[in-house]
Amino acid sequence: MRSFLGRDILTLKDFSREEYFRIFEVANDLRHHARDRRNGDLLKDKTLLTAFYQPSTRTRLSTEAAMHRLGGHVLGFSDAKMTRAGDFYQESLKDTFRMLESYADVIAIRHFTEGAPAEAAKWSSVPIINCGDGWGQHPTQVLTDLYTILLERGTLDGLTYLLVGDMRMRTMHSILHALGQFDAEAIVVSPPDMSLEPAFKAELDAMSVAYREAESVPDVIGEADIIYMEPVVQADYTQSRVERGGEVGLTPPAYQVTAELMRTKAKRSSIILHSLPRMDELTLDVDETRHQRYWVEAANGVVLRMALLALVLGAAE
């Protein structure tokens, strides 16, 4: 297994099965800090910088919370408009990250351009953590999701994963990459104009990821152990910021999960994950069902990111 020390976390495409379980093992070791709400001092000599060029609630704050939980220091920006990258100068990633690497020991970046974290990593000698790049990848979210499934179901193998939503979405790319390392089948449901891109399908085939496409959630939800959702009423992830202007569309029932659908068609043991934020694809009445796990998923984001920070900074081997 490759060492995590000093490593950039850009994609899950090259992660081995052992590497997933090593991260989850460290997460279990550190989990008590979040559970007991007691900060430790494992990273007291280290500093995290968060460089967020796109809005975020969960990813930035849970990464920062993870660093605080381990006694580390945090600085950064959550709106690039307040930096020289977002004003008249449009400062490049190269110039920005050549400096930022001097200001911290690890940098977490979210960007509206696919590949921006990899570009930043070229100019930074400290580890870069991809916290979402355009439509590209969202590795820390999917590590959180897999960790949640492992805690809830005791295994990542032998499960059928129903993926619902916009398949151009970065979480969908990262989870499909990850499933190649497990004995898992994915059923993919999306509107036709949001389906898996041919080039990405070729990538999945090359990685021996088992997946098939279906037209409608009600047709296949009864097969699912894990229901993994994203909106189909979506923002454009290539933009630095998308404001809501007027009315938004409604999610067709083919891509929606409701409490009634769960009661009548889903396995009683199935669980629902959603990286959030949601629109109307996941109705509020699902929150009261035995199936919802998205709040614990969001909470686990702190735990998983503690593990990643400890590993890339060498506080855990």
Ligand code: CP
């Ligand atoms: N899950 C997720 O990426 O949420 P945020 O956009 O709030 O970070």
